[in-house]
Amino acid sequence: MHPVRKRRLIFVGLILGAVALATGAVVYGLQKNMNYLFTPSQVLAGKAADYRTFRLGGMVENGSIVRDPHSLKVDFTVTDGDRTLPVEYTGILPDLFRANQAVITTGRMQGGTFVASEVLAKHSATYMPKELAEAMAKAHAKHHVEMPPTAGGTP
Amino acid sequence: MNAHSSPTLWNRLVLWYHQMGSPPYFYAFAGRWRPWFIAATLITAAIGLYGGLVLAPPDYQQGDAYRIIFIHVPCAWMSLFTYAFMAGCGLVGLVWRVKLAEILAMEAAPIGAAFTFVTLVTGSLWGKPMWGAWWTWDARLTSELVLLFLYLGVIGLYHAFEDTRQGARAAAFLARIGAVNLPIVHYSVVWWNTLHQGTTVRLFGPSRITWPMLWPLLTMALSTHLYLGWSLLGRARVALLELEGGKDWARAIALKDAPHG
Numbered sequence: 001m002h003p004v005r006k007r008r009l010i011f012v013g014l015i016l017g018a019v020a021l022a023t024g025a026v027v028y029g030l031q032k033n034m035n036y037l038f039t040p041s042q043v044l045a046g047k048a049a050d051y052r053t054f055r056l057g058g059m060v061e062n063g064s065i066v067r068d069p070h071s072l073k074v075d076f077t078v079t080d081g082d083r084t085l086p087v088e089y090t091g092i093l094p095d096l097f098r099a100n101q102a103v104i105t106t107g108r109m110q111g112g113t114f115v116a117s118e119v120l121a122k123h124s125a126t127y128m129p130k131e132l133a134e135a136m137a138k139a140h141a142k143h144h145v146e147m148p149p150t151a152g153g154t155p
Numbered sequence: 156m157n158a159h160s161s162p163t164l165w166n167r168l169v170l171w172y173h174q175m176g177s178p179p180y181f182y183a184f185a186g187r188w189r190p191w192f193i194a195a196t197l198i199t200a201a202i203g204l205y206g207g208l209v210l211a212p213p214d215y216q217q218g219d220a221y222r223i224i225f226i227h228v229p230c231a232w233m234s235l236f237t238y239a240f241m242a243g244c245g246l247v248g249l250v251w252r253v254k255l256a257e258i259l260a261m262e263a264a265p266i267g268a269a270f271t272f273v274t275l276v277t278g279s280l281w282g283k284p285m286w287g288a289w290w291t292w293d294a295r296l297t298s299e300l301v302l303l304f305l306y307l308g309v310i311g312l313y314h315a316f317e318d319t320r321q322g323a324r325a326a327a328f329l330a331r332i333g334a335v336n337l338p339i340v341h342y343s344v345v346w347w348n349t350l351h352q353g354t355t356v357r358l359f360g361p362s363r364i365t366w367p368m369l370w371p372l373l374t375m376a377l378s379t380h381l382y383l384g385w386s387l388l389g390r391a392r393v394a395l396l397e398l399e400g401g402k403d404w405a406r407a408i409a410l411k412d413a414p415h416g
Binding site: 005008009012015016019020023027036037057093094095096097104118119120121122123124125126127128129130131132133134 | 212213214215216217220221224246249250251284285286287288291293294328331332334335339346347348349350352353354355363364365367368
C-alpha cells in the first residue's frame with residue numbers, strides 16, 4: 001500500500017478506535033443509570049428510592065384488574081414473576097392493556113402503592129395468527145406448561 | 156476454484172473495480188442498470204405489499220395494526236444499511252481518494268436520512284395506538300433519532316464547503332465516526348430495558364414470526380434495497396456530471412442529448 005494512503009488509513013482507524021472506546025465507556029457507564037424502568041423486585045429492594053418519579057415495568061397479573069364503575073380509575077397488580085406491586089391509575093388505557101400483558105407505568109410510590117400518571121403497553125416480539133396462538137396455548141396446557149390463556153405478552 | 160482460474164477471476168475483479176472508478180464508465184453503467192432496478196423495486200413492492208396487507212393473517216395480539224411493520228421494519232433496516240454503505244464508501248474515499256466513492260457516500264446520505272425519517276414517523280404512528288404514546292425516550296427510539304441527526308450532519312457538512320471534494324472528505328470523516336452509533340441502535344433493545352420490542356427476525360436462530368408474515372416482510376426488505384440502488388445510481392449520475400462538467404466525456408454527453416445539438 002502507498003505510504004500516504006497507509007498513513008491516512010491508520011489515522012482514520014486510530015480516531016475511530018478512540019471514539020469507539022469513548023462511546024463504549026459512556027455506554028458502560030450509563031448502563032446502570034440509563035435503564036428505562038424498574039421491576040417490582042428492584043423497587044422493593046429499594047433500587048428506585050433515589051427517584052421521586054420513575055417507571056415501573058412488568059406484567060399485569062391475571063385477575064388483578066379492578067375497574068371503578070363510576071370513573072376511569074383502575075387498580076391492578078404488576079408482577080415480574082418474583083415480586084408484585086399494586087398500581088393505581090386514572091385515565092385512558094392503551095388498546096393492548098389486558099391481563100398478562102407487559103406494561104410500563106410512570107408514577108411514584110405512595111405508601112405501598114404505585115400511583116401511575118401514565119400507563120404504556122409493551123408488546124412482545126412475537127408475531128403469529130390468532131389460531132396458532134390458541135393452538136399453542138392448548139398444546140401448552142396439555143403438557144402442563146404454565147401459560148396465560150390468551151398466550152399473550154410472553155416477553 | 157482451481158489454481159488457473161483464480162488469478163483471472165481476481166484480475167477481472169480488479170479490472171472491474173478500476174473501470175467502476177472511471178466516471179464515464181460508471182455513468183454509462185448506472186444508466187444501463189437503473190431501469191432494471193426500478194422495475195424490480197416495483198414488482199417486489201407489489202408482491203410484498205399484497206402479501207403483507209392482504210394475504211398475511213392478523214396478529215394474535217395487535218390484530219391488523221401490526222401490518223405497519225411491512226413499511227416500518229424494512230425502512231429501519233435500510234436506515235442502518237445505508238449508513239454502513241455510506242461510511243464504507245466514505246472510508247474508501249478518505250484513504251484512496253476515489254472520486255466515485257466520495258460521490259456514492261454523499262449521495263447515499265439523503266436516501267438514508269429519508270429511510271430514517273420514515274422509520275421514525277411510522278414508528279410513531281404505530282406507537283400511539285399500541286403503546287399509548289407517540290414518542291418515548293427509550294434507548295431504541297433515541298438512538299434512531301441520533302442516527303437521523305448524524306445523516307443531517309453529514310449532509311450539512313458536505314454542503315458547507317465551497318470545494319465539493321473537500322466537503323465530501325470532511326463529511327465522510329463525520330460519517331465514519333458516527334458509525335459507532337450503528338451497533339448501539341441494533342443492540343439498544345438488548346442492552347437496556349426499552350418500551351420498544353426486542354428482535355423478531357434473526358439471522359442466527361429462529362425468528363419469532365410465522366412464515367405467512369415473514370415472507371412479505373423479507374420481500375419488502377428486498378424491494379427497499381433495490382430502491383436504494385435505483386435512487387443512488389441516479390443521484391450519482393447527476394453528481395458525476397456536475398463534478399466533471401468541464402471534461403470531454405461530459406461535454407460529449409451534453410452535446411449528444413441537446414435538442415438542437
